[in-house]
Amino acid sequence: MLLITCPHCGPRPELEFVHGGEAHIARPAQPEALNAEEWTEYLYMRANPKGLHAERWRHLHGCARFFNALRDTTTDQFVVTYKTGEARPDLKGPAA
Amino acid sequence: MADLMTNAPSMARHVLRGRLEALLAAEGALGFALPREACRSASLNDAHALWLGPDEWLILSAPEAGLGDRLEGAMGAHPHSLVEVTDRQVGLVVSGIEAEAVLSVGCPLDLDQAAFPIGMCTRTVLSKAEIVLWRTGPETFHLEVWRSFAAYLRAFLTASAVVPVAD
Amino acid sequence: MSAPFRTDAGGQIDRRKSLTFTFDGRTFQGVEGDTLASALLANGVHLMGRSFKYHRPRGVLGAGSEEPNALVSVRRDKARVTPNLRATQVELYDGLVAQSQNRWPSLNFDMGAVTSLLSPFIPAGFYYKTFMWPRKAWDHLYEPAIRAAAGLGDAPTEADPDRYLNRFAHCEVLVIGAGPAGLAAALAASKSGQRVMLVDEQAQFGGSLLAVTDALIDGKPAQVWLDETLATLAANPKVTMICRANAFGYFAHNMIGITERLSEHQAHPDAGAPRERLWQVRAREVVLATGAIERPLVFPDNDRPGVLLADAARIYLNRYGVKPGKRVVVATGHDEAYRAALDMHRAGVEIAAIVDARPYPRGPLVEAAKAAGLTVREGYAITGTIGELRVNGAYIAPIIAAGQVGQTETLSCDGVLMSGGFTPSVHLFSQSRGKVVWDETLETYLPGQSAEAERSAGACRGRFGLAQALADGFAAGADAARHPVTHSFAVEAVEGDPKGVVGALPHNRGQGAKAFIDWQNDVTTKDLKLAVREGFQSIEHIKRYTTTGMATDQGKTSNLNALGVISDALHRPIPQIGLTTFRMPYTPVTFGVLAGMARGDLFDPIRTTPIHDWAVEQGAVFEDVSLWKRARFFPQGREDMEAAVRRECLSVRKDCGIFDASTLGKIEVVGPDAAEFMNRMYINAWTKLGVGKCRYGILCREDGFVTDDGVVGRIAHDRFHVTTTTGGAARVLGMMEDYLQTEWPELNVWLTSTTEQWAVIALQGPKARTILEGLVEGIDLSPEALSHMSLTEGKICGVPTRLFRVSFSGELGFEINVPAEHGRKVWEAIWAAGQPHGLTPYGTETMHVLRAEKGFIIIGQETDGTATPDDVGLTWAVGKAKPDYVGKRSLARPAMADPARKQLVGLLTQDPAVVLDEGAQIIVTRGQKPPMKLMGHVTSSYHSAVMGRSIALAMVSGGRARRGETLHVPMPEGDIAVTVTSPVFYDPEGARVNG
Numbered sequence A: 001m002l003l004i005t006c007p008h009c010g011p012r013p014e015l016e017f018v019h020g021g022e023a024h025i026a027r028p029a030q031p032e033a034l035n036a037e038e039w040t041e042y043l044y045m046r047a048n049p050k051g052l053h054a055e056r057w058r059h060l061h062g063c064a065r066f067f068n069a070l071r072d073t074t075t076d077q078f079v080v081t082y083k084t085g086e087a088r089p090d091l092k093g094p095a096a
Numbered sequence B: 001m002a003d004l005m006t007n008a009p010s011m012a013r014h015v016l017r018g019r020l021e022a023l024l025a026a027e028g029a030l031g032f033a034l035p036r037e038a039c040r041s042a043s044l045n046d047a048h049a050l051w052l053g054p055d056e057w058l059i060l061s062a063p064e065a066g067l068g069d070r071l072e073g074a075m076g077a078h079p080h081s082l083v084e085v086t087d088r089q090v091g092l093v094v095s096g097i098e099a100e101a102v103l104s105v106g107c108p109l110d111l112d113q114a115a116f117p118i119g120m121c122t123r124t125v126l127s128k129a130e131i132v133l134w135r136t137g138p139e140t141f142h143l144e145v146w147r148s149f150a151a152y153l154r155a156f157l158t159a160s161a162v163v164p165v166a167d
Numbered sequence C: 001m002s003a004p005f006r007t008d009a010g011g012q013i014d015r016r017k018s019l020t021f022t023f024d025g026r027t028f029q030g031v032e033g034d035t036l037a038s039a040l041l042a043n044g045v046h047l048m049g050r051s052f053k054y055h056r057p058r059g060v061l062g063a064g065s066e067e068p069n070a071l072v073s074v075r076r077d078k079a080r081v082t083p084n085l086r087a088t089q090v091e092l093y094d095g096l097v098a099q100s101q102n103r104w105p106s107l108n109f110d111m112g113a114v115t116s117l118l119s120p121f122i123p124a125g126f127y128y129k130t131f132m133w134p135r136k137a138w139d140h141l142y143e144p145a146i147r148a149a150a151g152l153g154d155a156p157t158e159a160d161p162d163r164y165l166n167r168f169a170h171c172e173v174l175v176i177g178a179g180p181a182g183l184a185a186a187l188a189a190s191k192s193g194q195r196v197m198l199v200d201e202q203a204q205f206g207g208s209l210l211a212v213t214d215a216l217i218d219g220k221p222a223q224v225w226l227d228e229t230l231a232t233l234a235a236n237p238k239v240t241m242i243c244r245a246n247a248f249g250y251f252a253h254n255m256i257g258i259t260e261r262l263s264e265h266q267a268h269p270d271a272g273a274p275r276e277r278l279w280q281v282r283a284r285e286v287v288l289a290t291g292a293i294e295r296p297l298v299f300p301d302n303d304r305p306g307v308l309l310a311d312a313a314r315i316y317l318n319r320y321g322v323k324p325g326k327r328v329v330v331a332t333g334h335d336e337a338y339r340a341a342l343d344m345h346r347a348g349v350e351i352a353a354i355v356d357a358r359p360y361p362r363g364p365l366v367e368a369a370k371a372a373g374l375t376v377r378e379g380y381a382i383t384g385t386i387g388e389l390r391v392n393g394a395y396i397a398p399i400i401a402a403g404q405v406g407q408t409e410t411l412s413c414d415g416v417l418m419s420g421g422f423t424p425s426v427h428l429f430s431q432s433r434g435k436v437v438w439d440e441t442l443e444t445y446l447p448g449q450s451a452e453a454e455r456s457a458g459a460c461r462g463r464f465g466l467a468q469a470l471a472d473g474f475a476a477g478a479d480a481a482r483h484p485v486t487h488s489f490a491v492e493a494v495e496g497d498p499k500g501v502v503g504a505l506p507h508n509r510g511q512g513a514k515a516f517i518d519w520q521n522d523v524t525t526k527d528l529k530l531a532v533r534e535g536f537q538s539i540e541h542i543k544r545y546t547t548t549g550m551a552t553d554q555g556k557t558s559n560l561n562a563l564g565v566i567s568d569a570l571h572r573p574i575p576q577i578g579l580t581t582f583r584m585p586y587t588p589v590t591f592g593v594l595a596g597m598a599r600g601d602l603f604d605p606i607r608t609t610p611i612h613d614w615a616v617e618q619g620a621v622f623e624d625v626s627l628w629k630r631a632r633f634f635p636q637g638r639e640d641m642e643a644a645v646r647r648e649c650l651s652v653r654k655d656c657g658i659f660d661a662s663t664l665g666k667i668e669v670v671g672p673d674a675a676e677f678m679n680r681m682y683i684n685a686w687t688k689l690g691v692g693k694c695r696y697g698i699l700c701r702e703d704g705f706v707t708d709d710g711v712v713g714r715i716a717h718d719r720f721h722v723t724t725t726t727g728g729a730a731r732v733l734g735m736m737e738d739y740l741q742t743e744w745p746e747l748n749v750w751l752t753s754t755t756e757q758w759a760v761i762a763l764q765g766p767k768a769r770t771i772l773e774g775l776v777e778g779i780d781l782s783p784e785a786l787s788h789m790s791l792t793e794g795k796i797c798g799v800p801t802r803l804f805r806v807s808f809s810g811e812l813g814f815e816i817n818v819p820a821e822h823g824r825k826v827w828e829a830i831w832a833a834g835q836p837h838g839l840t841p842y843g844t845e846t847m848h849v850l851r852a853e854k855g856f857i858i859i860g861q862e863t864d865g866t867a868t869p870d871d872v873g874l875t876w877a878v879g880k881a882k883p884d885y886v887g888k889r890s891l892a893r894p895a896m897a898d899p900a901r902k903q904l905v906g907l908l909t910q911d912p913a914v915v916l917d918e919g920a921q922i923i924v925t926r927g928q929k930p931p932m933k934l935m936g937h938v939t940s941s942y943h944s945a946v947m948g949r950s951i952a953l954a955m956v957s958g959g960r961a962r963r964g965e966t967l968h969v970p971m972p973e974g975d976i977a978v979t980v981t982s983p984v985f986y987d988p989e990g991a992r993v994n995g
């Protein structure tokens, strides 16, 4: 069971969380303006990387907030978690 | 077990959400500051505010005290949401020297006082039920649970209380 | 009376407490402190099982959890039969009943052993090669036969009556293994004042110390030091010690799964005493002190009963007071076997010879053996054993060149003690995703780079010997606790060379000889060599092809020897072959302890409404809807469901029905931007919905498919009362929170679940208004004041209510929301008021029929996650002027407008008595043979009492354009002809909602 650091509540057991898919995929401001390929890209295409993955979690049975995390998909280790709306930390910076 | 688990006294419950101006107005009506630190509670007499999220508090107060109306009146047009949930959930009090151990049968949080001090409160899980867990004393916890899960929670705690040797 | 191989004194047993037990029906005596294995050995019984594949007779090999052979079933009663227990770990109690496995009809004479005669024909990969063809034979012939012959032990035939507990625990330092390294680690860590947990798989703490007879620690005999250390730890309130604890899994982020045996070792557990407990321990730091496992020597017929590991034999002697035989051959490639030989010699066991495969063994233990007059044959290999059900002799021969031996000699004996050295137990380290590294000096894999916050200490990282283990353990404990404490142990002990031998010994016994690598899966050196000859190079492939290391013992005794043999065959060094992944569980765990408390009434929460008890009293039959119990129908007398539903339906249409709708999800959407938020989420338009009005809302996912629906009422300008389906409540709230928190955080609106705040009483039928009229205060129920799809607030029976005028039946209808605490009181008041008017309670089945008669969809029944609003006839609900809403862009995709999409229609069978099967397929032309061209499927189908015939809803390709067409529903009995109709069967004008 993972130990996940909620940016609001601190380290908490995975049982309290739900996974929310890839992070930083913003809903287009004007979906109508997108052509089919662009809309498909937004709706379905995901990176699924091996290694660092920016993903969303929700502390459902805690503060109930969504937040973002950088997790290494090969080791399950979280590098950093950060609040929704914050930019993906630059891993060359101090967060790494 | 009868001693370990009792029903909390009846109380009024509200979920308070809102922007800063509304919160400040609410604090005026409450007579105390809403806890801004995560997972902490604040109390004055029979009124308690439990931090559940960065802009979410569970307000517990004496029934019929009219706190909900006073809060609503104080916040007025400031953007906020106050929703009464008095009947949504029920309160249970788990207390006694075994309280920590019994709750640890189903709750994955570290309940040692160093990690979960008096006054700490949070939504969490107890086995397959979501609860609000609030430590009100060294060996006393107040649990809030949605009413349809209460029977399950009571049964689970009763089964958990049969603690074998070495506890 | 006393067992023939029991010593007179010494060990951790109580000879005065005699215990009676049976093994395969024979009665034996053991003593308190025995394991089943030690008690059997004390009685001279080595034969404890048959091997899995060849059914070869097998004796006990080890003394702990590594045991591959002595698997037994322990039976307390019909429901309490535990198979596959290692006799070495079964604590003896009075009255224990154990049986061996893999034998029929008896252990001494096993018919299955004929497979042993066939063994030349059962090489590695036999199953893969033999049962390839024909495909059909696999299902009908091969698989059932293999399944019948395979498997270890028998499962109990009754439900498990035992209780299992769960426990989450947290500590700063978790020490796994309570041998010298683990004890020293716990001791050091405990000095920090932090929480320390110490767990060990055995019934007693101490590990190898329990069999030490001659060492001094800090000037005290090892046993005294052990007792004092345990007392010190036990006196520390911050230290939790758990024995009989199998740390079976190392999970992410330092979560360790541990099963604790609570009552299995007791002769008479208290009634209801829990059997096991699952500990889920989250540790800040972990110290792995898991020790090392002795390696067998690989030589022909090394699996004969009476052949056991040397150190295991020493443990039996020193800890349990049991001699392995009268005259034993000690075969070794490692110094520790000399210690065993010396202890045996002192206890009066004759040592036929110490046969050492190393050319020039030297060191204090070797010298001590020679000084004691023991015969040492240097540079000799053991090349075979003699005997049937018990060894009675051993072949030895000098090693004259690499892979070659000279003249064979025969030594008579009744036991062979063997040692190839010790393999560090890196299982948990490897599970933690740590990387093991090959150590050239020790010729073994050791823990390398850590992936978790853990460190290994003692023998499990190659720090063999008492002095090294203690020092390493103490340092590891201090490190884990981040507590700068040091202690230098004064250890007086004779210690040898840690290096041993890996792989197979040379022999001259020919091609047919069976030298076992993996005892439990019957894998021999020949199998591994064959796999290599057939082209397998990767250890992962060889493992799967030969099954080496894949048995329940996880290859504890076999992995390194297998690598050695493969290395020889491939002419590549071991580190280039790699190592297979160690998987949990370290030793098998019961299903019961994993299920834990989640069984029976505690399997899942059973959610009930405030009106549930009333329905129970009325004799309602319930159904599960997500976690809820919902009243399905209310039978009267001997009515079956069909009769009850027919009566309930007609009552609603004629008079009035009362229905518990409390399980509907409810979300309070509050804030100045509430209408804007609803506009963005739902397909409907909300801005113009007046306060006090309701609307049927439809929620799509971003891909345009319908995901939920429900009536939404506007309580105030900034407050909506949103209802969802019963099963969709949590999903819808989660989806709304997702958009609100992550896409539109600027909106001033907040969501609160009120599902359980309100009890909801639906009153449906022409007399609904009449029944309610006398109960409400401050509410005008007249059609002018409260029209269809509107709501009002006031009081009912003195209780505040949100009263909706809505209908899911097509009749005049109200949904009365009252605070849950008052739900039953209000329900009963309405019930009483309705008695003169024929009020009837109805359940979910009638609710389904009534809505189907009106063509109303049920999410998840008409929809399946691929239906658009238009597919299910809800285009009218779309707020077409809205620039955007969730799903809008997706609905503009060309495929969404394809006229061939499946659309909601009604179906009427040509024979009105025929009720279609829900889920049945629909075809256009009758008489088709598979594969048919399927045009759609039946989604809802009932007998409609008010229509006097069957009705059905269906999703049919291009369905709306097919009205009037005859289609067919192919069934095994033949095609059923149906006519496509409007989905609204009853009151298509919708007049009845006005009463």
Ligand SMILES: [Zn+2]
Pocket (backbone or CB within 6 Å): A006, A007, A008, A009, A010, A059, A062, A063, A064, A065
């Ligand atoms: Zn949180």
